[in-house]
Amino acid sequence: MLLIYCPHCLEHREEEEFSYGGEAHIARPLNPEALSDEQWADYLFFRKNPRGIHHEMWYHAIGCRRYFNATRNTVTYEILETYKVGTQPQITGADV
Amino acid sequence: MKRYSGFSLLKNALSYHENWQKVWRNPTPKKDYDVIIVGGGGHGLATAYYLAKVHGITNVAVVEKGYLGGGNTARNTTIIRSNYLWDEAAQLYELSLKLWEGLSQELNYNVMFSQRGVLNLGHNLQDMRDIERRVNANRLNGIDGEVVTPQRIKEIAPLINISPDSRYPILGASWQPRGGTARHDAVAWGYARGADALGVDMIQQTEVIGIRRKGGAVVGVETTNGFIGARKVACVAAGSSGVVAAMAGLRLPVESRPLQALVSEPIKPCLDTVVMSNAVHGYISQSDKGDLVIGAGVDSYNGYGQRGSLHVIEHTVQAICELFPAFSRVRMNRQWGGIVDTCPDACPIISKTSVEGLYFNCGWGTGGFKATPGSGYVFADTVANDRPHPLAKAFNLDRFNTGALIDEHGAAGVAH
Numbered sequence: 001m002l003l004i005y006c007p008h009c010l011e012h013r014e015e016e017e018f019s020y021g022g023e024a025h026i027a028r029p030l031n032p033e034a035l036s037d038e039q040w041a042d043y044l045f046f047r048k049n050p051r052g053i054h055h056e057m058w059y060h061a062i063g064c065r066r067y068f069n070a071t072r073n074t075v076t077y078e079i080l081e082t083y084k085v086g087t088q089p090q091i092t093g094a095d096v
Numbered sequence: 097m098k099r100y101s102g103f104s105l106l107k108n109a110l111s112y113h114e115n116w117q118k119v120w121r122n123p124t125p126k127k128d129y130d131v132i133i134v135g136g137g138g139h140g141l142a143t144a145y146y147l148a149k150v151h152g153i154t155n156v157a158v159v160e161k162g163y164l165g166g167g168n169t170a171r172n173t174t175i176i177r178s179n180y181l182w183d184e185a186a187q188l189y190e191l192s193l194k195l196w197e198g199l200s201q202e203l204n205y206n207v208m209f210s211q212r213g214v215l216n217l218g219h220n221l222q223d224m225r226d227i228e229r230r231v232n233a234n235r236l237n238g239i240d241g242e243v244v245t246p247q248r249i250k251e252i253a254p255l256i257n258i259s260p261d262s263r264y265p266i267l268g269a270s271w272q273p274r275g276g277t278a279r280h281d282a283v284a285w286g287y288a289r290g291a292d293a294l295g296v297d298m299i300q301q302t303e304v305i306g307i308r309r310k311g312g313a314v315v316g317v318e319t320t321n322g323f324i325g326a327r328k329v330a331c332v333a334a335g336s337s338g339v340v341a342a343m344a345g346l347r348l349p350v351e352s353r354p355l356q357a358l359v360s361e362p363i364k365p366c367l368d369t370v371v372m373s374n375a376v377h378g379y380i381s382q383s384d385k386g387d388l389v390i391g392a393g394v395d396s397y398n399g400y401g402q403r404g405s406l407h408v409i410e411h412t413v414q415a416i417c418e419l420f421p422a423f424s425r426v427r428m429n430r431q432w433g434g435i436v437d438t439c440p441d442a443c444p445i446i447s448k449t450s451v452e453g454l455y456f457n458c459g460w461g462t463g464g465f466k467a468t469p470g471s472g473y474v475f476a477d478t479v480a481n482d483r484p485h486p487l488a489k490a491f492n493l494d495r496f497n498t499g500a501l502i503d504e505h506g507a508a509g510v511a512h
Contacts, residue, residue: 001405002397016407020396022351041497045349045440049338051400074352075400 007082008064021057023047024069024085051075053093058082097293099204119285120164120292125299128325129157131479132317133332134304134340136160138169138280139457139464140332141287142472143479145203148294150473151480156296157326158288159319161303165284168334171402171434172465173357173379173391175370177214177275179241180507181230184490185443186237191487192470193274199469205286207278208384214275215249217373217419219264226506227270234272244271252369255422263418264376277370277381283468299324307344307454314344314453330455330479335400335435337458344451349496350437350459354395354404355510358413358431362386366422376415377510380423388426390416394436394462394510403433436461441501442508446475447493448484455479456493462510 002015029035029043048054054074059067070082071089080091098104098117108116131147133140136158147153158164176196178189200207218224227243234241246258246266258266288298299321306318307329316325333340335352363386372379377393392412395404409431417424439445439459444467446457457475460467474485484492495501 001407014407015405037497037499041349042347045496046347047349047351049348049351049398051336051339051352054398056398072397074398077397077399077401 002077002079004058004070004079005082006060006063007068007084008066009060013060013063017060017062019059019061021059021067024055024057050093053080053091055089057085097289119289120298123297123299125157125297125302125321125324128316129297130155130326131328131330132156132324132326133158133330134317135167135332135334135336136164136288136298136300137167137332137334138165138284138287138468139334139460139471139475141165141284141291142468143330143332143457143475144291144296145287145294146473146476147480148291148296151476153480154295156291157299157324158291158296159299159302159304159317159324161301163300164288164298165281168434168436168464169280169284169468171357171432172280173381173389174277174280174465175214175275175372175379175381175391176209176278176466177272178239178466179214179216179230179234179270179272179275180504181233182502182504183237184487184502185504185507186234186239188470188474188487188491189467190237190239191473192467195469195473196278199283199286203286203290205282205289207282207286209276209278211274211276212369212381213252213271213273214370214372215244215252215269215271217249217269217371217375218267219373219375220267223375224267227268230507231270239272240274241270241272244269253367253371255366255420256371257419257421264373264415266419275370277383280465287472304340304343307340309344309451312452314451328453328455328479330457330475332457332475334458334460334464335437337437337456341456344449344454346449346451348445348456348458348493350439350445351398352400352435352437353397354399354401354433355436355462356392356395356404356409356431356433358390358392358409358428359383360388360390360423360426361429363388363426371419373415373419374506376418378412378415378419380416380420387429388423391510394438400435401433402435436464438462440496442504443502444471444491445493446471446478446484446488446491448478448482449493461508463508
């Protein structure tokens with residue numbers, strides 16, 4: 001069970017209150033019709049899936065019902081930081 | 097390879113079972129091989145076996161970072177069935193099931209394949225519609241299956257609670273009598289022994305840390321024990337597939353997630369079939385040793401830690417206790433997690449890649465064990481002939497670009 005700090009509610013809550021939103025910082029292409037099949041597939045299906053530092057979205061479903069981002073280690077599962085959507089992570093793979 | 101038989105058992109009993117031949121050699125790696133298989137789990141070992149047996153390619157090494165069959169092969173709930181919805185998937189899993197049916201004889205190794213049947217429960221009207229559709233699709237593909245009533249379910253698994261007042265009322269099920277379970281370790285060991293006897297080298301405790309390429313083609317792998325050359329590299333690394341792909345500059349549409357299972361203390365025989373419920377995320381069977389083997393849902397987040405969150409197995413155990421009230425007093429013994437490589441369409445990737453001589457067999461997600469023989473068979477054929485086996489064609493990596501996905505989320509045992 002992860003304890004996750006919600007940057008909106010400003011407190012740690014149990015993982016069961018949250019749902020996982022997958023990789024963060026993926027912008028929807030502004031001009032889908034101009035993309036090749038490979039580029040569109042890349043947007044739809046291909047994820048980083050790193051072994052180590054991962055920036056990912058979480059949704060505080062049974063709480064403030066807002067999305068935020070987290071930086072988490074996918075091996076130790078340690079959550080290194082959580083931050084609001086629209087801001088950039090303080091910790092990246094290069095730091096660890 | 098000395099064959100196992102009743103006679104060999106008697107003969108070795110005379111020497112107190114101290115003179116059995118080693119099941120496989122422990123060779124030092126050669127300088128180079130025709131094919132290197134990355135990953136010594138069931139699928140990798142099966143690939144090695146069929147490469148040697150069917151295609152006569154014996155200059156093969158299986159490179160494994162831990163020990164043979166120590167990853168998901170050792171961590172699954174050993175359920176075997178072939179009742180998948182779409183033609184492409186059904187044919188692949190059915191090939192596998194047919195290979196299972198002769199596997200102990202083929203390998204001269206008892207894989208303890210037990211066709212005790214598999215029930216997939218339906219708990220609401222939509223479940224039942226999906227079950228009817230899938231059973232009909234299966235029968236059109238020549239796969240056994242029938243839709244059974246709650247009364248028939250009760251006859252098959254008498255401890256189950258079919259009361260309409262239960263929390264997850266059972267309205268019916270699909271029943272595949274040819275499905276069942278097998279002994280997970282024995283499958284890996286049997287394939288390893290068979291492949292070893294044909295000349296394949298098992299290289300354990302050696303992790304692949306790089307894939308060396310020259311002019312867009314594979315020339316070998318960098319490992320923790322040095323470079324090993326190869327004309328072809330076949331990756332069967334399950335949860336670590338994405339990491340291996342990155343070594344060759346490739347991306348895969350897979351995400352690695354923890355999937356958990358648990359077993360109870362051994363109890364007397366009380367469940368002689370496999371009961372699965374997609375809707376409540378629980379599946380259960382009883383091993384020959386007497387343990388109840390319970391499979392849980394997949395954790396929602398990406399992870400490589402080979403463990404998951406407790407609340408996931410808590411939900412599963414709640415569901416199991418609702419389905420089988422008698423099991424509420426059974427104590428659980430062990431719990432573990434494996435890392436499964438989930439694909440967007442819940443179907444595997446068996447494919448060539450843009451790098452010449454590099455092949456991937458991955459994305460089996462939450463249901464790869466049942467496919468072990470078939471997966472190895474079609475992948476060996478794909479690698480040997482450098483073109484997809486007819487049954488592997490639809491599972492090409494290119495399907496994510498063309499959009500020809502094979503949506504098996506309904507037939508996969510675990511939602512993800």
